[in-house]
Amino acid sequence: MTAANVKLVKTLVLAFLAIWLVFTGFPLFFMIVTSLKPVEEINRMVPTFWPETMRPQNYAGIFADPGSLKSLVDSLIVSSANTVLSLFLGTLAGYALARWVRGVVGENLAFFILSNRMFPPVAILIPMFFLFDATPWGTDSYVSLIVLYLVFNMPLATWLMMVFFRDAPRELEEAAYLDGYSPFRAFFKVTLPLVFPGMISVAMLCWIFAWNEYLFANLLTGTTVKTFPVHIPTFTLGSQTLWNLVMAFSLVAMLPPVILFIVLRRYMVRGLSLGVVKG
Amino acid sequence: MARVTLDTVNKIYPSRHGPVHAVQDLDITIEDGEFVAVLGPSGCGKTSTLRMIVGLETITGGTIRFDDRPVNELTPEQRNVAMAFETYALYPNFTIAENLGFPLEVRGVDRKAREAEVLRVARLLRIEDILGHKPAHLSGGQQQRVSLGRALIRDPAVFILDEVMSHLDAHLKLQMLFELKRIHQSMGKTMVYVTHDQMEALALADRVAVMSNARLQQFGTRDELYHAPANRFVADFIGEPPTNFFDAEVTETAGEIALAVPGTDLAFTTSPARVAALRNRGGKRAIVGIRPQNLFITPLDDAGSVTATVALNEYLGEQSILTFDDKGVSFRALAPPDADAKTGATVAVRYRPADVMVFDTDTEALVA
């Protein structure tokens, strides 16, 4: 490539990034602006792009409703418990699929498990309601959501962990066997540390799915348990949606995943480049 | 301490494309304290054989015994074997010192003794300066030595070493070969050393097992492999440059048996023992094999000779490799660098009849 070409490509890439930034950045910007507006300002025909009067009190206002904080706590309980379960089951199943269930059966079984993810969830929405209604804990409970989200998160966790385990050289475990480790000890001491960054990435993906899920949560729960996506539409006054409060609350609900991502970013990058330490 | 016996051992891997017969009817007895090399081209089943000996792979058929005890059902730990892996298998989140000390730590050796041992082995393998590093930062050759060290630090019944020098440069390899030989002599342990490099195998081992296509071709000392190769494959595989082979016709004139290469003027005579065997066998055709080292262009006592034209004279420092051509059939000989053999010259090539090996055309097995 000539120097001029390099410059052209650079310019095009920058232009693309600028457009992309507008597309992703503007909604966020407008969310923040809206969350700071008073009620009178949110339903104007010509929207304002900067609040005429600042109302940061909106952020305190959303928590005037005790349901707001509870919904965040409910979401935290459901998504964390589901993540722990998904990761535990997915890690064991992924290891088994990577190491022990081999050949034609293994490949097909692994694909079958993943194919659960390709099923349109809406199709099982109503059956799921009746299914959980028949259980002792009913539909409106932590257990129902935690178990239900396994349907989506466990296949993903299993598949990804299987890939990570396949990349972790088998010889390391074998060397540990020769040196006197039991299969259990070799798994925990030698193999698990290798896939640990991968586990963190999988945990993030599972957690974020469960944190943001709306469809099933809305149908199954709502009284005893109410996750934050179900709580968001309740910021209304008569027939009017209080967009300023909706936006403020949404921004608050965005914080946990964002913080989690920043803290664990280091591991996520490594999780995706696992398996480079080879002969 | 153990004698290792493989009794018609077989390994069949199931796979997507049907079963793979990786090891077929292998019979080997490795004496206690013996240094045995398993030599063969890539994919011939060497690693599979080792993995069955150490217990990492199930044995599809046959029995493996340590002394007189069958070990088929024992775990690797119960068999008490140490192995260095072809892929090194170093623990990536441990330092080199921790990697080396790991087998001792598992066995509950205390810290002081462990550190002393690690240092001893590190010195032996010339890796004492990298003990604090992580494996990912080492070169292939360094990783390979650490992997060898992790096997050598133990005191097992049998040492199993899989291609442990393939990534070392020539100079270091020679040093390591020497060290390994010395280690073997001082410890007197049974060692099985896998390689596809005949130089390593012949330099180190008391006996060499040559494998090809999942089968044992020959198990013997250096001399046996060199002078009485069991078949054409072994004759071809052992020795550098490789043996010359000719498809020959067995002719008899006035009671004398000769092996003539059709379409050329080349004809060889062989030792009386082989002549007798050829007579016994009957048949019109045979394969003649003669090593380049055993062909001379200088005068030689009681020798046969053929005439051929020098097609190429490659000067390799201490020796020249001459390539001859006779009506489309070419063969090679080693000659001293000052040999008078210009390209295009026609010279007499001499040989001792005892060095002319004869193989069956169909089975490729040595005739006598």
Ligand SMILES: Nc1ncnc2c1ncn2[C@@H]1O[C@H](COP(=O)(O)OP(=O)(O)OP(=O)(O)O)[C@@H](O)[C@H]1O
């Ligand atoms: N787990 C396995 N599943 C299926 N086939 C296998 C497996 N392991 C080895 N094989 C096949 O068995 C044959 C022998 O393999 P093996 O690794 O023993 O050869 P090798 O002599 O050690 O070769 P190299 O010198 O390349 O290490 C090969 O054809 C290989 O493809």
Ligand SMILES: [Mg+2]
């Ligand atoms: Mg191998």
